[in-house]
Amino acid sequence: MTAHDWYLDNRMAFAARTLEPDDESVFANHLTRCEECRSAVAELERDLAWLPMGLAPVPLRPGLIHALMEGVLRPRRIHWWNWAAGLATAASVSLALGVWIAARREIGGLKSALEARQGWLSATKDSLSAIMGAERVLQETVRGPGYEGGFLLFYDQDTQRWNVVVHDLPPARAGEAYQLWFATGRGLVPGPELRANGQRPTFLSLPAPGPWSDFVGAVLTVGPAGAGAPSDRPHGVELARLKF
């Protein structure tokens, strides 16, 4: 059986419209390419053309012929005020829809901003509660060439960690980085680099660099980024120094 045999078998079914909708589409597509099937189907349709007349005629209700004539010759006209009213309605709906979408966007944006603020506030509250309960809190204003902000250091007894906060500092210039140093009796011990964005405080939580009694303060510097492993000699410019 060839692929075309399926079409041969179903010519009658297609002409009578008894094929499944999907098969009907496949067959109709085939007809666009197959003259033989197209002619055969046309002949079948012609032969069956009068079959609908096997049913009895339906008596016409009064006025139907006139209504059909009117429908064909004078399809309902739409006056300008009809489409103008429709246009106005459509415009109103569009406007309302636009306002609603804009309002939703605005509300969505405000909601996101509010959530961000609430998160920031919660984090700040946590930090403040730790600061308020801290045994030692040191603060220093940062003043350097192009660098102004704050530098805060406190010890959280609950977690037994040192917390460093820098705020209002602009991002370090290209090729530079902020560097934290712990001041001990043995000299400066390098801490981590700090990243500041100028808008939000930067928090760091660090383990103590050595015995508690040996710890005397901290230093913040800014200098070349990637200058190699920090030594006990701070490089760059010292921005702030905290001492107990």
Next chain:
Amino acid sequence: MPADGSDFNRRPAHGVPAGRAGTPALAATRALSLHARLVARDERALAELIETITPWLLGITQALLSDAAEAEDVVQETFTTVWNRIGQVPTESRGLLAWILRAARNRAIDRLRSRKRRVMKSARLAVHGMDGEPFAAAEEPDEAGTAGWHVHRTVHAALEALPREQQVVVWLAYFSGLTQSQIGARLGIPIGTVKTRLRLAFDKLRLVLGPMKDWIL
């Protein structure tokens, strides 16, 4: 067209329009003339066409849709298409009315399938069943010359001559708009059996209906 449209409503009391006494109402010469007049945008020709064929169109569309109002919609759409595209309608001797009958049936089937009313239709069929004769003989109107009645008589006789099981599948397929698989499910028979019965039935019908093309539109 007359201003009051009264000519459009001129028909016998029972509603089926009167034919032209003594001549086949759908004779080729008249139909060709009708076609030519329609092409010439003759509104009286349109009125004649509507008056002649609407009862038959309603017969098939109401059978398919089981809804009188929707059937009238389909007939209206069909006539609108004919009037607007008369230039595309076949001009052969049996082209016009056959084309309209087929167009109306196809449109009704499209509606039936697009609106997924088959379930409703099948339910109605299940209620009414096929216990009676699918093609019960219609009572002939008073006027012997009712337009197209002779065609109906011939087609009806051909349908009645089919074996009962073939009558049923033809009724469900052609006049109820069911697909082969739906017919199989409806009757509880394999789809192959449905195909065979339909093929046999249509082959027989073609033998009777085919020759009619020489003298009917």
